[in-house]
Amino acid sequence: MTTLSSLSSLTHPVAGHLVGLAAEQKSQDVTDWAARVGWVVGLLLVIALVYWLMREGWKWRATIQGDLPELPQAPDPAELGPARLHLSGRYHGSTTAGQWLDRIVAQGLGTRSRAELTLTEQGLAVVRPGASDFFIPAASLRGARLDKGIAGKVLTEGGLLVITWQLGDRLIDSGFRSDHAAEHTAWVDALTELSGGPSEAAATSHDTEGAR
Template structure:
């Protein structure tokens, strides 16, 4: 084989692998769409007030990277329905009504206060390993289905305030304390 043939063979194999990955992700989205409940959407008036700076927040906003949302069954089972499984720059806003991840170039992720179950720090989520306590992970539920959403703050010191505030938010909604595990 000459160099051109090897190059064309390599490109063909590469394109085949990319197509197989796309096909697998598309099939995962189809399977999940049948079994996962519809995720909540952020109310337009809330988005407008947060973006204008008029919203009353529990904590100052935290900038960083929204890592992804996974099902509660496994930290590797990324949600493929919609775009909540994709990484994006984001600003996290903790409000009395819930948690908003206002993502750049993607739809906002809204977690109503009544859905929050726990908060903790973790090393990684869905193939994104950030180091010890590198991610803020929020456990939340829609109906009986639990989800974990990961956020990597630009300032890791934010976690010292966010984890207790999120735990207080979920205990205020349920009337009981959570240990975050």
């Protein structure tokens, strides 16, 4: 009887200790999950805030660029004449000429997309699946150059075909990249010839040091 009493007295503290450890572990698990959920919720709120600020910035730019005329549309194919050059690639955006970070978003020019470019004696036709097509008449072309960045997008040196053109009172740089970058030089030559020579803005590449 004495032995049983001794064992019982020893067992109770051990059992109590184990129960305490289990309760402590459970409490710790609950605390960890609460911290994780709080961290995830905080991260989602930050992402939502950044997205909202970007959207408001986009809307603000569109508002202050509201005086930009509608984009010209290509004439009937029969009036365009034979194609001098054709390019398949991507449209990377447009900016005020000479200011590679001053992005233009009005009239759909802020939407990056695939693009099909066709150059004729009448001008440049830009077809963009899922975005607004537009046409740059030959009289509105101001030149072209090779560059590496536009509208915050940075590529390899010479990896971007930048076309300078006039829309209303605004001089615009539009950036394109061919699926075959070796074509860019021929495009610069043809556009420069068609425009009557590069303008000062078209001839100037820009320092993109520190860009992301």
